[in-house]
Amino acid sequence: MNAINPATGERVETYEIETADDVDNALKAANEAYEEWRIRPLRERERLLTEVAEELRENDRTYAEQITREMGKPISGALAEIEKCAWVCEHYAEHASAYLTPEGHPSPPGVDARTVYEPFGPLLAVMPWNYPFWQVFRFAVPALTAGNVVLLKHASSVPGCAMAIEDAFRQAGLPEGTFRTLLIDADLVDGILGDDRVRGVTLTGSGPAGRAVAATAGEQLKPSVLELGGSDPFVVLEDADVEAAAEVGTQARMQNAGQSCIAAKRFVVHTDVHDEFVNRFVAEVESLTVGDPMDAETDVGPLASEAFLTELHEQVERSLEAGAHAVTGGEPLDREGAYYPPTILTDVPEGCPVDAEETFGPVAAVYEVADEYEAIEKANDTRFGLGASIWTADRKRGRRLAHDLEAGCVSVNQLVKSDPRVPFGGIKESGYGRELAADGITEFVNRKTVWVE
Known part of the structure; x- marks a missing residue:
């Protein structure tokens, strides 16, 4: 898997593509990590997000230059992208508890009826090259905060960014296997999504890719969120x-x-x-x-x-x-x-x-x-x-x-932009589902009704 600098046409670096056996081991590790991560107190998961934000800011130039080398974004924009990733970490560190607070419902005297929010498990994220950090973080941060774990299949043109993101979460102290990058070809995605150990999928990308993922997810009765093209x-x-x-x-x-x-x-x-x-x-x-x-x-x-x-x-x-x-x-x-x-x-x-x-x-x-x-x-x-x-x-x-x-x-009287404080997503052939804000963190949770007499 070659990373090519589009400003010069020169090869930045070559990465080894992972095999089906590597994927199987990653899925096993993700499930093991999930069993521990899901029971971590929410406050502790929130605290770790602040560590991720600090890691991003302390090494923003390193991460930004990785973006610029692999996909050509001007360095000023790449630095702004890293800062936005730190912001989304801080947003969920501050607001996740409110977003996931159990919701009470009308009930008979002596009965407590409420909705509680519990994680699904390992989730697959298929992400594009154009905002190689932000697209990942705006999904992964709320998913991880809710107690899920994440497997990333990034665009093949930005493998260095994919590995850097995994390293950022690791450096911040998230347990091994909680966030895992898979350097794989696209033809392995269907098999991963069909695996019982994967509980849902999100994709940001083209319409054909979205249709393919949605079809597989539908066959497997697994939830999906798609953010596709726009005009x-x-x-x-x-x-x-x-x-x-x-x-x-x-x-x-x-x-x-x-x-x-x-x-x-x-x-x-x-x-x-x-x-x-x-x-x-x-x-x-x-x-x-x-x-x-x-x-x-x-x-x-x-x-x-x-x-x-x-x-x-x-x-x-x-x-x-x-x-x-x-x-x-x-x-x-x-x-x-x-x-x-x-x-x-x-x-x-x-x-x-x-x-x-x-x-x-x-x-x-x-x-x-x-x-x-x-x-x-x-x-x-x-x-x-x-x-x-x-x-x-x-x-x-x-x-x-x-x-x-x-x-x-x-x-x-403003341009359209994604913001951690408000839901983001499209309709028609631009996809379905929402990212960010409360909607983003509850897309991949079990909204469980608990009735106690």
């Missing part, structure tokens, strides 16, 4: 603060080189402010620094691989052939590495790739609409339903229109 709309109405919308919209589309499920991808703009927004948007995008991801001044690094660059450019080329217009960008940069320039397309025809498909890179599609009704119609014209952002000076109007947007998360 999030960014709606700018006629009364919006256009300057702020263009500035935040640039961040929403271009951070992490546009490689984010919840990135704003389709910009739906009222005709009264369309030209002003496009001009400001172009100016903001062209001010970004594209370069070496290890440089603190870099805003946009390379895509995670040459293959992703090729796929993205094919989507852009086919959209231009269909009639779209590139107002900036649109051609791979003539330099070493998988660099694609921040790109904005206007006059985007219905059904072309940047309209109908998810674009996983720094490419924005802009649409002009006549009124809020057309804006909502265009925003919802997608098979995805992860996030949506709407911009208006009238907060009451924004709240009303938020109910009309078909998405799991809607932000008014």
Whole structure:
């Protein structure tokens, strides 16, 4: 399993792929660890989370550089990702007890009826490369705090990150086997999920991968949570603060080189402010620094691989052939590495790739609409339903229109982002289930009713 630096094309390191026997031993160890971990007092599990947060912060540069070397995220973004992982640890260390407090129910005199929350057991996490620490931590931290143990099948392009995450939990004092990375090929996932020792699965990734995991989980009657792709709309109405919308919209589309499920991808703009927004948007995008991801001044690094660059450019080329217009960008940069320039397309025809498909890179599609009704119609014209952002000076109007947007998360006058304090997840082909907040910690627990007379 080779880790390749997308900024240079050079091999970072090679890792040995684990065998089916290795997996069997890992499952055995996970079950043994679970029997001890599940009975640890919740307060002790919470305390260990604070140790994880300290470990991350004390070694943030080391972990961030691992991210940057393997998938090309600018070092500033990688450091921010590590800090966010520390935050989610601290959030559950502080709030897990409240989230898992038994809930009482109406009952006859002399009867105590309540719901208690108990862990499931070993859980499988199948995770992507684009936020190689955060995607893992936002699932693993609440799962571990609830008393489960975690087996991680990470993306094959970030094996060093996968091993570093396991080491971070170990360094913080979590017992051996509580969190285990599996460096395996994808063809072993079905067998792991079919094993009786695994009690549930979560996947963040592509639609085809999600369908495959969901099908196996369904056959095994095991719970699953899926966070899949997105083609999030960014709606700018006629009364919006256009300057702020263009500035935040640039961040929403271009951070992490546009490689984010919840990135704003389709910009739906009222005709009264369309030209002003496009001009400001172009100016903001062209001010970004594209370069070496290890440089603190870099805003946009390379895509995670040459293959992703090729796929993205094919989507852009086919959209231009269909009639779209590139107002900036649109051609791979003539330099070493998988660099694609921040790109904005206007006059985007219905059904072309940047309209109908998810674009996983720094490419924005802009649409002009006549009124809020057309804006909502265009925003919802997608098979995805992860996030949506709407911009208006009238907060009451924004709240009303938020109910009309078909998405799991809607932000008014802000970009869509995951936050430990609120549930996160999508609808339609963006998946199901929720991560973070109370919902995230109770997805993989037994909500047991206990009736005592």
